[in-house]
Amino acid sequence: MTTTYAVLSEGLEKRFGAVHALRGLDLAVAEGTVCGLLGANGAGKTTAVRLLTTLLRPDGGSARVAGHDLVREAAAVRRRIAVTGQYASVDGDLTGRENLRLFARLHRVRGPAARAGELLELFGLTEAADCRASTYSGGMRRRLDLAASLIRRPDVLFLDEPTTGLDPASRARIRRAVLELRAEGTTVLLTTQYLDEADQLADDIVLVDRGRVAHTGSPAQLKSLVGSHVEAVVADAGTLPRAAAVLDRLTGREPVFDRGRNAVAAVTTDPTLTLPRLVRELDAVGVPLLDAGIRPPTLDDVFLRLTGDTADSKEPVA
Ligand SMILES: Nc1ncnc2c1ncn2[C@@H]1O[C@H](COP(=O)(O)OP(=O)(O)OP(=O)(O)O)[C@@H](O)[C@H]1O
Numbered sequence: 190m191t192t193t194y195a196v197l198s199e200g201l202e203k204r205f206g207a208v209h210a211l212r213g214l215d216l217a218v219a220e221g222t223v224c225g226l227l228g229a230n231g232a233g234k235t236t237a238v239r240l241l242t243t244l245l246r247p248d249g250g251s252a253r254v255a256g257h258d259l260v261r262e263a264a265a266v267r268r269r270i271a272v273t274g275q276y277a278s279v280d281g282d283l284t285g286r287e288n289l290r291l292f293a294r295l296h297r298v299r300g301p302a303a304r305a306g307e308l309l310e311l312f313g314l315t316e317a318a319d320c321r322a323s324t325y326s327g328g329m330r331r332r333l334d335l336a337a338s339l340i341r342r343p344d345v346l347f348l349d350e351p352t353t354g355l356d357p358a359s360r361a362r363i364r365r366a367v368l369e370l371r372a373e374g375t376t377v378l379l380t381t382q383y384l385d386e387a388d389q390l391a392d393d394i395v396l397v398d399r400g401r402v403a404h405t406g407s408p409a410q411l412k413s414l415v416g417s418h419v420e421a422v423v424a425d426a427g428t429l430p431r432a433a434a435v436l437d438r439l440t441g442r443e444p445v446f447d448r449g450r451n452a453v454a455a456v457t458t459d460p461t462l463t464l465p466r467l468v469r470e471l472d473a474v475g476v477p478l479l480d481a482g483i484r485p486p487t488l489d490d491v492f493l494r495l496t497g498d499t500a501d502s503k504e505p506v507a
């Protein structure tokens with residue numbers, strides 16, 4: 190079976206004056222999948238979304254979105270996609286339901302009332318549907334904006350930090366909606382600051398670093414690049430430095446302390462070999478253990494390892 194790509198870009202470039210925001214971005218998002226774009230502040234995620242949704246013109250490279258050339262067939266691309274914030278003009282004097290019906294009629298959607306009802310349901314706004322939008326909380330407002338942007342079923346949905354700043358309930362609701370949309374066949378490209386969100390939602394993650402793709406893979410693949418933590422929890426805080434020294438020697442990596450738990454851990458790609466050695470060596474040097482084990486990496490670990498966590502990597506170089 191050949192894969193069809195909803196988004197396929199090659200060498201996308203964008204400059205803002207002296208800032209080279211995108212320096213040859215290659216993306217391949219398979220149809221019907223969720224792709225999570227991750228990267229430090231200033232990595233170029235929003236720029237990528239704005240290019241791929243035709244809000245900005247690339248300075249170089251090419252892309253096809255929903256089967257159409259981004260530049261030569263921009264109007265066709267626009268008809269097949271939706272972007273968050275596109276309809277930030279929700280009317281506060283109208284209810285949620287009235288807003289969505291209005292958008293549905295404007296976009297000549299068949300059965301506007303039914304479509305409005307579906308979207309209210311999808312975003313958990315059924316109960317508040319008949320209250321004026323001006324009474325909605327920030328999270329409800331964001332969900333209504335999202336619902337409005339989906340009024341015409343898009344083939345590809347672009348979400349730039351859809352859940353940033355929302356409370357856990359609103360975030361959970363949006364996550365569920367993304368998964369429901371994917372189940373219906375919509376391709377979703379989202380950026381997020383919440384790595385657990387990317388972990389839960391994304392089939393593939395693209396790590397963007399200074400305008401380029403640094404790594405691509407499923408969350409599990411990316412984590413396996415980093416390796417697992419092998420952790421020792423010692424009975425006596427005074428022995429923590431000795432445990433750390435052993436871990437350092439076995440893994441060749443700098444140990445990380447969790448002093449509250451009397452724990453020390455280090456990353457290794459060979460955890461099943463390292464763990465028994467650690468236990469034997471600590472026993473040999475007389476360090477009593479409370480616990481020892483293998484802790485899988487989080488996407489945070491991946492992110493820090495693969496994109497570098499230093500301040501000087503946060504802004505792209507010109
Ligand atoms: N309109 C603009 N004019 C000038 N510079 C810009 C413009 N838009 C973006 N940039 C610069 O381009 C680079 C990439 O910005 P972009 O907003 O794409 O990053 P981002 O990955 O979305 O970051 P964040 O995580 O903070 O949202 C940054 O250095 C930014 O300052």
Ligand SMILES: [Mg+2]
Binds near residue numbers: 234235236
């Ligand atoms: Mg951004």
